[in-house]
Structure formats: structure tokens, C-alpha cells
Amino acid sequence: MQGTARNTRKPKLSNQPSVFKRYAANKYYFIMLLPVLIYYLIFHYGPMYGVIIAFQDYKFLRGVSGSEWVGLDNFRELFAGSYFLTVLRNTLIINFYKLVFGFPVPIILALMLNEVMRPVFKKVVQTISYMPHFLSWIVLSGLIIEFLSPSRGPINILLDMMGIAPVYFITDERWFRFILVVSDIWRSAGFTTIIYLAAIAGINTEMYEAAEMDGISRFKKIIYITLPSMAPVIVIMLILNAGSIINDDFEQIYNLLNVTVMNVGDVLSTYTYTEGLTRMNYSYAAAVGLFKNVIALILVLTANYFARKFSDEAIF
Template structure:
């Protein structure tokens, strides 16, 4: 009888321990912290998941007066028309080429900037330089494009003034098919490199200072420390960011291109987003424009999967 009473008395204390081992208990324990995620969850549901319903337009002959459900089904007709257009493939090539240039020249820029800032020992100069490089990120492309239009102006822009002083002819950079793509890459690096370097600077703070001290004692110079300590420590972060960059290679910056390009550079500067804008909003071909966007997003997802698979095989780092 005493043993039974002892077992009965032990049950209330044993039951909570069992509950604590269940995953749901952790959510209940941190329920007040999880409530902070509700605004973000609502935002993504309303503005990112609910609009997916509009994908149906790509498979219909959408009429505004009839609505999405009332419009007639056409299946893959818009995709067949899309792939048959030479203008689309030209836009597709432009998008891939510009994105490739940005990946090759723009992706290493914040890494190099973060390493340079990490090597600066004068704190005051470091803070000022960081502030200067971060500031362009907070400017809209409308402001930035206006600045660079004036900067590269063939009549009074500083660049062409210097070229004329050197005895060269002025160049209309934003209307020259040979210069428009480099301008896009340069302006993109100028605007985003400083802000993107924050991620790499955060990763650099996690490196054990004793590694640098030991390398210094062993006679390693500054470049040797960067090569054998800094860069290997950044590999996980670089891999993740490279996967994201590869996944977005089919995407383009509409605000940048739309505010800088003109009809003279359509052959090299017209990209998928501007093409979709003209077809969808200007030409009111909503179904066709939706099929272009759906094709771009599916292709971006496939590229992301391929990039992640390759990264996992190369250095065992990936998104999952």
C-alpha cells in the first residue's frame, strides 16, 4: 500500500517532465516571443502568398470586366506565344548578361570592402568610411539615376569634362550601347556594396583574435593572414550569399534600369521587368505579362536549387 501511494504521489511531477520533451511545449513556453512574429506572418500572407492566386491569369484570356474566374481558359497559349517571340529572347539575353556582369564584378565588391574595413585600425576613419559607403543604399534609384545622368552628361558632366580636357570626344554613356551595361554595373556597386558589406563584417567579428595573434607570432604578414584566416572563415557566409545571388540572376533591378535606360539602348538594356511593365501595364496585356513573370520565377527557383546542390557538393555548405 505504501508503494502504491508513493507511485501515485510521483505521477504529478513526472507528467510535466513528459510534456517538456514534446516540441509543442517549447512553442508554449516562448509564446510571448512568438507573438512578435504575427505582424511579419500577416505581411507575408497578405502581400506574398495571397497574390499567388493571380497566377491563374497566365492560363486565361483575362478580361478586366469578367474577372479572373469569369475569363476563359487558354491553357499554355501565352507561353507558346512568349517563346516564339524574338523580342522576348533578346530581353532574356540582356537580363542574363547584365546579371552575370553584376555577379562577377558586384558580388566580390562587398567582400573586399569588408576585409579592407576590418584591417583598418583607426576607429574614427573606419566609422566615417562606413557611414559614407552605407549612405547610397538609403537613396532611391530615382535620386541616384538623376545624379548619374548629370554626372555622365555629355555636355557638362564631370566625366566628359575631364575627357575633353584630355583631348577626347565626349561620350553619351547612357545612350551608347557599348557603355550602358558598364554604367548599370558601376551604379549598382556604388549603391549596394557598402550595405552588403555589413553581413561580412558581422562574420568577421566572430573570428577568434587568437588566430591572428598566433599567425603574427609565426611571421605571417597581413596578406597571409587574410588568405589563410580571414577568407576561410568567410567561406560559409560567402557560399550562402552566392547561392542567393545565383538564384536572383534571372531577376533584375527594375527601378535602376527603368530610370536609366532609354530607347537608344533598348537592344542592350531592356530586361524582363521593363519588358513585363510595357506589356502588362502600358499595353494592358495582363495575361501575357503574367506568363512572363511566372516563367522568370520558376526559372529562378530552379537555378536556386541547382546552385544549392553544387554548393553542398563543393564545400558542404548550403541553405538546407
């Protein structure tokens, strides 16, 4: 029996290359990746040392090493303030709306473009939908403000022709969040569609051919072939977007925000900017930023956990 046990042992695979040899064999790929790694090390991981000031009474002239350590005092002040809770609520509400209403739009747009049979028309639609992504929020904000202007905007001109009083959209609390959500969808939906179109392009065409032979309609092909094949990409994008519920778009909101809509439009990033750079309350602003990033990490990990639990797709 012992001889049989010895004979059934699996031989070691000595021809497997070591980790270092595999890295060396793909060294040119890592050289191409090097600028990206350097960028993240310098501008993302390097500044993480500054998180220390969230636990200090930071003074600019004393620096990080000379400032007084106060522990969790900044976080106690954070949660004790009533306005911080207002800012947190605004952030969650606005980004929840963006996720719920904005996430399906590029998927639907990709499905519609995939069904377009005329290549020229398809390229024109793609170009028009991609264009806002390449414009800064400074330019887009100016266009939005002019478009919604109570005196020059086309919407208010139409309202005036119908005998309706002009609406001050940008300064109206009832409309401000709606404007943020719609403008974000307008800017990002077209560019995000590229990811889903790439996923559709990777679907095996034989499945469509077999469906045509069975007489399945185009709508049922989308439901039973296209969408299930896109599911892995959709799940991964949903996980990545989960952290955006707490991470708002500073450039968009800062350029559209005004004093009349602060109660519904001031979010964590603009609040951090005001506290850190305007009021020079650096430690408090660092505490706000650290809180936001920790919550974003928890949201991403939670979304990844449930994605792995209920499906076969997850990031890690």
C-alpha cells in the same frame, strides 16, 4: 540472448518537451515575427492566386473566374517571339556581370575595413559607402544622368579639356550595361559589407594571436584565417544571389532606360511592365513573370545542391 537484447535497448526520453511546448516557451519571439509573416502572407503569398491568369485570356471586366482558359497559349506566344529572347539575353548578361564583378566587392571592402587600425577613419569610410543604399534609384539615377551628361557632366568636361569629343554614355549601347553594373555595385556594396564584417567579428581572436606568435604576415592571416572563417557566409550569400541572375532590378533599369538602348537594356521586369500596364496584355505579362520566378527557383535550388555537394555549407 533475448534478455541481453532487451537490456541494451535505449530508454525513451520522456523528459523531452513536445513541439507545442517549445513553441509556447518561445512565444514572444513568434509574436515579434508576426508582422513579418503577415506582410509576406498579404503581399507575397496572397497575390500568387493571380498566377492563374497566365493560363487565361484575362479580361479585366470578367475577372479571373470569368476569363477564358487558354492553357499554355501565352507561353507558346512567349517563346515564339524573337524580342522576348532579346529581353531574356539582356537580363542574363546584365545580371551575370553584376554577380561576377559585384559579388566580390563587398568581401574585399570588408577585408580592407577590418585591417584599418584608426576607428575614426573606418567609421567615415563605412558611412560614405553605406549612404547610397538609403537613396532611391530615382535620386541615384538623376545623379548618374547629371554626372554623365555630355554638356554638364564632369567626365565629359575633362574629355573636352583633353580635346576629346563628348560621349553620350546613357544613350550609348556600348556603355549602358557598364553603367548599370557599376552603379549597382556603388549602391549595394557598402551595405552588403555589414554582413561580412559581422562574420569577421565572430572569428576567434585566438587564431590571430597564435598566427602572430608564428610570425605570419597580415596578408597570410587574411588568406588562411579570415577568408576560410567567412566561407559559410560567402556560400550562403552566393546561393541567395544565384536567383538574381534572372531577377533584375526594375527600379534601376527603368529609371535609366531610354529608347536608344532598348536592344541592350530592356530586361524581363521592364518588359513585363510594358506588356502588363502599358499595353494591358495582362495574361502575357503574368506568363513572363511566372517563367522568370520558376527559373529563379531552379537556379537557387541548383546552387544550393552544388554547395551541399562540394562543401558543408548550404541553406537547406
